[in-house]
Amino acid sequence: MVDGLLDRANVDAVLNDLDEYAVEEALRIVEAHGGNEEGGPNTVTVISMGPERATEAVRKALSMGANAAVLVSDPALAGADAVVTASVLSQLISQGSYDIVICGTESTDARMSVVPAMISEKLEWAQLTFASKVEVDVAAQKASITRTTEAGVDEMSAQWPVVISVVEKINEPRYPSFKGIMAAKKKTIDVVGLATLGTVPTSSWSTVIDSAPRPARAAGVVITDDGSASQKFVDFLVEKKLI
Amino acid sequence: MSNVVILADFVGGVASKSTVEIATAGAGIGEVTALVLAPVGQGAQYANSITQGPIAKIIVVESNDFALHGVAAVADVVSQVINEIKPGVVLFVSHAFGKEVAGRVAMKTGSGIITDAVDISPDGTTTQLVFGGSTTVHSKVTSELSIITVRPNTIAANFVEVNPTQEVKSFEVSPSAKKATTTSSLPPVKGGRPELTEANIVVSGGRGTNGDFSVVEAFADSLGAAVGASRAATDAGWYPHSHQVGQTGKTVSPALYVACGISGAIQHRAGMQTSKLIAVINKDPEAPLFELADFGVVGDLFTVLAGATEGIQARKA
Numbered sequence: 001m002v003d004g005l006l007d008r009a010n011v012d013a014v015l016n017d018l019d020e021y022a023v024e025e026a027l028r029i030v031e032a033h034g035g036n037e038e039g040g041p042n043t044v045t046v047i048s049m050g051p052e053r054a055t056e057a058v059r060k061a062l063s064m065g066a067n068a069a070v071l072v073s074d075p076a077l078a079g080a081d082a083v084v085t086a087s088v089l090s091q092l093i094s095q096g097s098y099d100i101v102i103c104g105t106e107s108t109d110a111r112m113s114v115v116p117a118m119i120s121e122k123l124e125w126a127q128l129t130f131a132s133k134v135e136v137d138v139a140a141q142k143a144s145i146t147r148t149t150e151a152g153v154d155e156m157s158a159q160w161p162v163v164i165s166v167v168e169k170i171n172e173p174r175y176p177s178f179k180g181i182m183a184a185k186k187k188t189i190d191v192v193g194l195a196t197l198g199t200v201p202t203s204s205w206s207t208v209i210d211s212a213p214r215p216a217r218a219a220g221v222v223i224t225d226d227g228s229a230s231q232k233f234v235d236f237l238v239e240k241k242l243i
Numbered sequence: 244m245s246n247v248v249i250l251a252d253f254v255g256g257v258a259s260k261s262t263v264e265i266a267t268a269g270a271g272i273g274e275v276t277a278l279v280l281a282p283v284g285q286g287a288q289y290a291n292s293i294t295q296g297p298i299a300k301i302i303v304v305e306s307n308d309f310a311l312h313g314v315a316a317v318a319d320v321v322s323q324v325i326n327e328i329k330p331g332v333v334l335f336v337s338h339a340f341g342k343e344v345a346g347r348v349a350m351k352t353g354s355g356i357i358t359d360a361v362d363i364s365p366d367g368t369t370t371q372l373v374f375g376g377s378t379t380v381h382s383k384v385t386s387e388l389s390i391i392t393v394r395p396n397t398i399a400a401n402f403v404e405v406n407p408t409q410e411v412k413s414f415e416v417s418p419s420a421k422k423a424t425t426t427s428s429l430p431p432v433k434g435g436r437p438e439l440t441e442a443n444i445v446v447s448g449g450r451g452t453n454g455d456f457s458v459v460e461a462f463a464d465s466l467g468a469a470v471g472a473s474r475a476a477t478d479a480g481w482y483p484h485s486h487q488v489g490q491t492g493k494t495v496s497p498a499l500y501v502a503c504g505i506s507g508a509i510q511h512r513a514g515m516q517t518s519k520l521i522a523v524i525n526k527d528p529e530a531p532l533f534e535l536a537d538f539g540v541v542g543d544l545f546t547v548l549a550g551a552t553e554g555i556q557a558r559k560a
Contacts (some may be wrong), residue, residue: 224542
């Protein structure tokens with residue numbers, strides 16, 4: 001039995017591009033390896049953590065074809081850091097019966113790219129992250145990925161259960177069809193509070209002291225090339241001691 | 244004063260510049276111990292490649308499980324070392340691998356984690372740049388142990404010569420950290436140019452190159468620079484995705500960033516606007532990236548780069 005599970009760690013009101021890759025990959029795995037009927041044994045569940053307004057983003061994933069959705073929403077989680085986020089999502093995952101968790105790699109600021117690894121650590125599931133390709137062998141209950149990072153290209157595999165994160169470009173996420181959008185409106189998003197989850201840490205071990213916009217860059221020199229720009233560019237490099 | 248452990252970073256078995264950078268960041272907080280995790284039989288070779296940076300001591304652990312089981316195995320041993328020597332701060336390099344190891348160590352040790360710091364003060368307060376580098380945030384880990392990852396190329400490295408004491412320790416990787424197995428491993432394809440995120444100078448090409456990166460590469464080579472590309476260029480298949488600079492690609496902050504034929508969408512800016520100096524070459528005087536330029540040329544990038552490459556080579560001759 002394959003249960004795909006998508007984790008959206010970082011919630012905006014709009015489904016983050018990178019999470020669409022995760023939804024798409026989960027759908028493809030389920031489509032390739034079993035039925036996709038509502039409530040059937042082969043389902044994609046979208047899980048997410050964030051304020052209730054995040055339900056709209058979750059519904060986008062449902063309109064792409066995900067079967068069910070759970071959103072953890074609790075005022076105590078406002079400002080949760082990566083440790084709390086990973087702990088809460090791990091707790092939620094451990095209460096389901098999932099085999100594969102698929103996450104997007106990062107959000108706009110790359111600050112949450114550590115969460116999939118942290119969930120893997122917490123659950124003691126195998127970590128298959130930064131996947132540019134995913135293959136599932138149902139008979140062997142095994143997942144294999146191509147891990148693509150700046151350190152090179154690795155092939156990795158593991159027995160289920162596994163936590164996978166996918167990089168951008170792994171697939172071409174589908175657009176929700178009209179039928180999908182209508183169907184998604186009828187699907188329920190299960191919104192749960194921390195009380196349902198049991199004991200999880202909610203106080204963050206890191207605090208923001210202050211934040212401020214960075215000062216605008218001082219205006220530089222912009223010239224129009226009259227044949228002397230190359231020389232002026234070299235002069236600029238010399239002046240800045242770059243050559 | 245807290246003791247600091249850094250996870251030494253190696254490229255091809257040799258300590259990287261990032262190792263010196265995180266050592267420098269750590270030395271502001273306390274005495275730095277570098278943890279060297281190496282394949283069996285190569286610990287001494289790895290450790291001996293650490294010749295620069297304010298490092299007092301090296302701990303070497305050898306195991307082939309690091310390569311075989313990746314992030315989980317490394318995090319497992321790092322956590323065991325932490326439990327034994329109880330540092331106050333542990334620093335990692337902010338690349339995919341370093342961040343993932345740091346995240347697992349934070350979970351395992353019940354500690355707070357801050358990623359992508361660009362500076363750390365002696366009391367452990369970190370500086371991060373968020374929202375594509377437009378906002379500065381100061382944060383602090385409040386748990387007993389602080390786990391911090393430091394973005395490459397943002398700390399002025401102290402290249403002091405060192406010859407730290409070496410100690411070999413033995414740790415077993417726990418079974419729970421061996422669940423994923425590496426079946427093959429290929430190093431990144433290198434063109435003899437520096438790594439994009441570590442390079443002192445990055446020269447990037449965009450739509451304006453029309454797919455011809457030869458002048459961009461020649462100019463980059465004359466400066467010993469790395470080559471980057473905008474998303475428009477990588478999506479068009481003109482340059483590999485691994486070289487994409489921007490929100491969904493690499494974030495770079497070199498001493499000089501040269502943008503050639505790149506208009507400067509917000510997504511691209513997010514990947515390069517913390518560069519110390521920015522030069523922009525574009526035919527279109529309205530290109531938004533000119534707003535960030537310290538030096539800008541409205542003109543043909545092929546002509547300007549070819550001329551500048553000649554000028555640089557003439558100076559070297």
